[in-house]
Amino acid sequence: MTLFDQIVVKIIQQQEDIIGPIAVEQAEHVKELKIDWSHHQVEVSGNAPAALDKLVEQYKILFGQIAVETCKEAASNLLSQLPAEEQPKSLR
Amino acid sequence: MSLTKNKLQLFVTLVFIGFVGWWISFQHVLSKQGLSVQWFEGVYGLLALTGSIIGFITARKWGGYKTILGRALLFFSFGLLAQEAGQLILNYYIYVSKIQIPYPSLGDIAYFGSTLSYLTGAYFLTKAVGVRFSLKAVKYRVIALLVPVVLIAASYWIFLHNHQYDWHKPVTVFLDTAYPVGDAGYISLAIVAFLLSRKMLGGIMKLGLLILIAALILQYIADFTFLYQSNRGTYMAGNYDDLFYLISYFVTTSAIIKFYTTYKHLKMRAAPVAEESDQS
Numbered sequence: 001m002t003l004f005d006q007i008v009v010k011i012i013q014q015q016e017d018i019i020g021p022i023a024v025e026q027a028e029h030v031k032e033l034k035i036d037w038s039h040h041q042v043e044v045s046g047n048a049p050a051a052l053d054k055l056v057e058q059y060k061i062l063f064g065q066i067a068v069e070t071c072k073e074a075a076s077n078l079l080s081q082l083p084a085e086e087q088p089k090s091l092r
Numbered sequence: 093m094s095l096t097k098n099k100l101q102l103f104v105t106l107v108f109i110g111f112v113g114w115w116i117s118f119q120h121v122l123s124k125q126g127l128s129v130q131w132f133e134g135v136y137g138l139l140a141l142t143g144s145i146i147g148f149i150t151a152r153k154w155g156g157y158k159t160i161l162g163r164a165l166l167f168f169s170f171g172l173l174a175q176e177a178g179q180l181i182l183n184y185y186i187y188v189s190k191i192q193i194p195y196p197s198l199g200d201i202a203y204f205g206s207t208l209s210y211l212t213g214a215y216f217l218t219k220a221v222g223v224r225f226s227l228k229a230v231k232y233r234v235i236a237l238l239v240p241v242v243l244i245a246a247s248y249w250i251f252l253h254n255h256q257y258d259w260h261k262p263v264t265v266f267l268d269t270a271y272p273v274g275d276a277g278y279i280s281l282a283i284v285a286f287l288l289s290r291k292m293l294g295g296i297m298k299l300g301l302l303i304l305i306a307a308l309i310l311q312y313i314a315d316f317t318f319l320y321q322s323n324r325g326t327y328m329a330g331n332y333d334d335l336f337y338l339i340s341y342f343v344t345t346s347a348i349i350k351f352y353t354t355y356k357h358l359k360m361r362a363a364p365v366a367e368e369s370d371q372s
Contacts, residue, residue, distance in 0.1 A: 018220060020155020020162060022358055062358075064294015066222035073225075 001041070003082060004048040007075045008033060008055060009040055014074035015059055015067070026058040052088035060090075101349050104142065108342040111136050115335055122330050129330035130187050136338050137179040143345030144173035150352040160219045165351060167213030168304065171206045171311075172344060175337070178202035186329070196263050204267060207274035207315070214281035214308055221289035221301055232288050239287070240280035247276040251319060275315045282308035296354055303347035310340040 001009070008027070012035075015023035024037045032051035034043040044051050059067035072079075072091050079091055111132075118128040147169025155162040181199040185191055193199070226232040251272040257265045282305045293301065314336035321327035 016155075016159070018160045020153075020159040022154070022355065025358070060295060062295045062297050063222070064298060065292040066225065066289065067295065069222060069225045069292065 002044065002048075003078055004044045004052065005042045007052060007078045008042045008044060010074045010078060011052075011055060011059075011071045012037070012042070013040075014070055018070070019062070023059075026062070027055055029058055030054045049086055049088040053090045056088065056090040098349070098353055100146065100352065101346065104139070104342065104345050104349065107139060107142070108338070111139065111338055112335070115330070115338065118330060122328065125329060130183075133179070133329050133334070134183045134187065136334065137176040137341070139338065139345060140172040140176040140179075140341040143341055143348055144169040144171075144176070146345065146352060147172060147348045150348050150355065153355045154351065160216055161351075164213050164216035164220055164304070165348060167209045167216060168307075168344060168348065171209035171213060172341065174202045174206035174209055175341070178206060196267055200267055204270065204274070207271065207278070210308060210311060211274055211278040211281070213304075214278040214285070217301070217304055217308075218281055218285045218288075221285050221293050223285055223288045225292065226288035235287055236284050239283050240277065243276040243280045243283075244273055247272040251323060271315075271319060275312055275319070278308055279312040282312075296357070297351075300347055300350035300354060303343060303350055307340060307344035307347050310336065310343050314340045 012023055012027050015026070024035065027033055027042075028035055030051055032044060032046045032048075033055065034045065036042075056068055056071045059071060063070070068090060075091055079087055114128070114132055115136075118126070118132065122129065147165055151162045151165035151169060154165060157163055157166060178199045181197070181202055182193060185193045185197065185199070223236070227236060252269065255268060257268065259265060286302070286305050289301075314333060317333045317336055318327065321331075321333060327333065
């Protein structure tokens with residue numbers, strides 16, 4: 001899995017801890033994400049930072065800015081490994 | 093979703109209005125403690141029972157005990173169920189056994205269980221609304237510390253200052269202290285949850301979470317009034333304290349229904365972000 005794939009997995013896991021299976025269903029609305037959650041596998045296609053922004057937006061629809069903070073927290077360790085220009089805007 | 097479209101909320105609202113009408117109808121003869129009051133006391137807790145059943149179903153949909161929101165909803169449902177159990181037990185003592193309510197009694201297992209359930213539910217509520225993000229700021233840490241300290245101190249002053257403990261009855265001593273402290277505990281968590289999340293909490297979950305916080309505040313008003321009147325021997329069945337409990341059950345049930353309808357809405361929803369992006 002790429003770093004982006006891993007970030008997506010971390011974010012979905014964190015949201016799943018809060019709201020359960022709905023977290024996965026919300027992520028499935030982002031068409032750039034190919035999700036096999038039974039194996040916790042995710043593949044990001046196309047513009048990965050933009051796809052991550054869309055994923056964060058999905059959770060923001062539910063909880064507002066708190067969801068964004070939760071996503072930042074989930075991704076923080078992996079995000080630091082990305083160059084600044086590749087980091088999704090919503091997670092900066 | 094409007095009230096008329098949400099049949100569950102409409103049903104609960106009509107039941108609530110019916111109970112309020114019933115409560116009003118016997119206020120002018122309350123001192124007689126007649127049959128109407130007795131039936132009302134035995135029946136209005138059904139609203140709490142209804143709320144708890146909807147709550148268990150809703151909690152399961154949100155992941156049950158495996159998730160933070162599921163746990164919060166589960167404990168609120170247990171709280172409602174325990175309230176109904178406590179009411180039925182006390183009514184049994186008063187109207188069936190026709191004895192002075194013993195203290196402590198089986199009813200206290202239910203009522204204290206309710207307090208513990210609301211306390212635990214409130215704790216998971218603070219987690220669900222992301223209180224920890226605000227705790228990074230010193231100002232909010234001070235608030236999170238001050239609110240419980242002030243409320244527990246106030247509860248102590250009102251209920252336990254100069255209180256004569258019967259040290260030969262340790263369970264009684266425990267309950268005398270644990271009721272007001274437990275109540276102060278869950279109301280503190282509710283206030284902290286509100287104050288620390290109000291700037292960041294948003295989205296379609298916001299309303300349900302805010303109604304749950306409001307429900308805790310109303311439950312506290314009812315519990316506080318009951319404790320206050322019991323301490324001073326002024327409690328009367330069917331008086332406004334029962335109205336407070338009725339309102340609290342209604343608001344808690346409404347919050348739970350909000351989570352139920354939000355879940356249904358999310359399940360039916362199309363993919364807005366992806367589609368919006370495609371269109372733009």
